[in-house]
Amino acid sequence: YQNRLSTALRGGRGPDIAQLKAYGELQPFIEGGYLDALDDSVTELKNMPDAALGGARGRADGKLYGVPYSVPMxxxxxxxxxxxxxxxxxxxxxxxxxxxxxxxxxxxxxxxxxxxxxxxxxxxxxxxxxxxxxxxxxxxxxxxxxxxxxxxxxxxxxxxxxxxxxxxxxxxxxxxxxxxxxxxxxxxxxxxxxxxxxxxxxxxxxxxxxxxxxxxxxxxxxxxxxxxxxAFSDGSYGLVSESQNKEAATKVLNYMASAEFAQAFADELGWPPARTDVTVKDPVLSKMMEMAKNSTPYxxxxxxxxxxxxxxxxxxxxxxxxxxxxxxxxxxxxxxxxxxxxxxxxxx
CATH class of the missing domain: 3.40.190.10 (Periplasmic binding protein-like II)
Structure with a gap:
C-alpha cells in the first residue's frame, strides 16, 4: 500500500484523503510535500490525547498531518x-x-x-x-x-x-x-x-x-x-495537497476527528478509538481501554x-x-x- 500510495502521489493521481501509516512511515509523505497540515483546519484534533497525535506529527515541524483513528494496546x-x-x-x-x-x-x-x-x-x-x-x-x-x-x-x-x-x-x-x-x-x-x-x-x-x-x-x-x-498510534487520514476537493475533504476529516466517529469506530470494529470520550459497550474493549490507562509507547x-x-x-x-x-x-x-x-x- 505504501508503494502504491507513493507512486500515485508522485504522479499527481492521489486521492483526496489518504490513509496513512504512523511515525517514521508517515514522514516521507510529509517531506515530499504531499500532505497539508491540519492543525488549523481540523479543530477536533485538540480533543485527542498525545498518545494518538504523536504518530501523525511531522518530525521536523511538529505539525499534524493526519486524523488518528485508533490507539491500539x-x-x-x-x-x-x-x-x-x-x-x-x-x-x-x-x-x-x-x-x-x-x-x-x-x-x-x-x-x-x-x-x-x-x-x-x-x-x-x-x-x-x-x-x-x-x-x-x-x-x-x-x-x-x-x-x-x-x-x-x-x-x-x-x-x-x-x-x-x-x-x-x-x-x-x-x-x-x-x-x-x-x-x-x-x-x-x-x-x-x-x-x-x-x-x-x-x-x-x-x-x-x-x-x-x-x-x-x-x-x-x-x-x-x-x-x-x-500502546501506539495506528495510523491516520490525511489531506492530499493536490486534492481538487479540499473543502469537502476537510469536512470529512473533521467528522473523522469527532466523538461521533470515535463512537461508531468503537461500536463497529471493537478497536480502541483515538478519542477517549466514548461509551464502551463491548466488555473486551472496555478491558482494553482500562489497561491502556497504564501504557508506555510500543x-x-x-x-x-x-x-x-x-x-x-x-x-x-x-x-x-x-x-x-x-x-x-x-x-x-x-x-x-x-x-x-x-x-x-x-x-x-
Missing part, C-alpha cells in the same frame, strides 16, 4: 471457557502464568498460539511488546530517547529472554507456524492464549461469534508491581522506525533464531542497537 488474549474448564484464574504473577501454561500443556491444550513464519515475524515483535513493559517499566522509553538506555540494557535483554523461555508453551512447530495459523488455533479453541494487539478483538469476534475471550496484561514477577502495556515502533535499518527489521529477522536457541538474546539486542546507532540521535 497489547496484551494476552485468553479463552475464558478453557480457563474455566481447567480451573485457571488470570495469572497475578509470572510464576502463576508459567504454572497455568504447564497445566494447559498437561491437558493437551496449546498454552500460547504463537508463530512468525512466512513474513509474519511482526507478530513475534508484538509478543515482545506484550512482555517488555513488565520488565523495563514505563520510563524506559524516555531513557531510550535520551540515550540513557540502549537495547543492550539488561532490562530489554530480560524481555527478550522471557519471550524465548516461553517456547515450550508456544504452538508445536513454532518456527514453521505463521500468524494466520496461530490466530486460527486461538479462534478455533485449540490454544488457550494469544499475544496480540487490540485490533484482534473485532476479527476474533467476526470469525467465531461463539468464542468467549478476554484480555489481561502480562504479569510481573511480583504481584504488587503495577502492570503496563505497550518501543520498536514508536521510537525506532524513523529511518533504516529499523529496530523492527533486525528484531524480526533474528527473533525466530533467538527462540530456537541459535541466537543469544544479548546478540539480538546488540544487533538492534548497532542498526539504529547508524541514524538515531538521542534527544538532548
Amino acid at each position: 497489547m496484551g494476552v488474549f485468553y479463552n475464558e471457557d478453557i480457563f474455566s474448564a481447567q480451573g485457571i484464574e488470570v495469572p497475578k504473577t509470572y510464576k502463576d502464568f508459567v504454572a497455568a501454561c504447564e497445566k494447559l500443556k498437561a491437558a493437551g491444550i496449546t498454552p500460547i498460539a504463537n508463530g512468525g513464519a512466512n513474513g509474519s515475524a511482526w507478530e513475534l515483535e508484538i509478543g515482545v511488546g506484550v512482555i517488555g513493559p513488565t520488565l523495563y517499566g514505563p520510563g524506559f522509553y524516555d531513557e531510550m530517547m535520551s540515550g540513557k538506555a540502549t537495547f543492550e540494557d539488561p532490562r530489554y535483554v530480560a524481555a527478550l529472554k522471557r519471550f524465548a523461555e516461553l517456547k515450550p508453551y508456544y504452538s508445536d512447530g513454532f518456527a514453521g507456524i505463521d500468524y494466520t495459523t496461530a490466530t486460527q488455533q486461538f479462534i478455533g479453541g485449540k490454544a488457550a492464549m494469544f499475544f496480540g494487539g487490540s485490533f484482534e478483538n473485532g476479527s476474533f469476534k467476526s470469525q467465531n461469534p461463539k468464542l468467549k475471550f478476554s484480555i489481561f496484561p502480562f504479569p510481573a514477577d511480583d504481584a504488587s508491581t503495577k502492570l503496563y502495556t505497550s 518501543l520498536t515502533l514508536v521510537g525506532f522506525r524513523w529511518q533504516t535499518p529499523t529496530a523492527s527489521s533486525v528484531l524480526q529477522s533474528e527473533i525466530i533464531d533467538m527462540v530456537e536457541g541459535n541466537v543469544a538474546p544479548e546478540k539480538l539486542a546488540a544487533d538492534m542497537q548497532a542498526a539504529v546507532a547508524t541514524w538515531f540521535k538521542p534527544k538532548q
Whole structure:
C-alpha cells in the first residue's frame, strides 16, 4: 500500500484523503510535500490525547498531518471457557502464568498460539511488546530517547529472554507456524492464549461469534508491581495537497476527528478509538481501554522506525533464531542497537 500510495502521489493521481501509516512511515509523505497540515483546519484534533497525535506529527515541524483513528494496546488474549474448564484464574504473577501454561500443556491444550513464519515475524515483535513493559517499566522509553538506555540494557535483554523461555508453551512447530495459523488455533479453541494487539478483538469476534475471550496484561514477577502495556498510534487520514476537493475533504476529516466517529469506530470494529470520550459497550474493549490507562509507547515502533535499518527489521529477522536457541538474546539486542546507532540521535 505504501508503494502504491507513493507512486500515485508522485504522479499527481492521489486521492483526496489518504490513509496513512504512523511515525517514521508517515514522514516521507510529509517531506515530499504531499500532505497539508491540519492543525488549523481540523479543530477536533485538540480533543485527542498525545498518545494518538504523536504518530501523525511531522518530525521536523511538529505539525499534524493526519486524523488518528485508533490507539491500539497489547496484551494476552485468553479463552475464558478453557480457563474455566481447567480451573485457571488470570495469572497475578509470572510464576502463576508459567504454572497455568504447564497445566494447559498437561491437558493437551496449546498454552500460547504463537508463530512468525512466512513474513509474519511482526507478530513475534508484538509478543515482545506484550512482555517488555513488565520488565523495563514505563520510563524506559524516555531513557531510550535520551540515550540513557540502549537495547543492550539488561532490562530489554530480560524481555527478550522471557519471550524465548516461553517456547515450550508456544504452538508445536513454532518456527514453521505463521500468524494466520496461530490466530486460527486461538479462534478455533485449540490454544488457550494469544499475544496480540487490540485490533484482534473485532476479527476474533467476526470469525467465531461463539468464542468467549478476554484480555489481561502480562504479569510481573511480583504481584504488587503495577502492570503496563505497550500502546501506539495506528495510523491516520490525511489531506492530499493536490486534492481538487479540499473543502469537502476537510469536512470529512473533521467528522473523522469527532466523538461521533470515535463512537461508531468503537461500536463497529471493537478497536480502541483515538478519542477517549466514548461509551464502551463491548466488555473486551472496555478491558482494553482500562489497561491502556497504564501504557508506555510500543518501543520498536514508536521510537525506532524513523529511518533504516529499523529496530523492527533486525528484531524480526533474528527473533525466530533467538527462540530456537541459535541466537543469544544479548546478540539480538546488540544487533538492534548497532542498526539504529547508524541514524538515531538521542534527544538532548
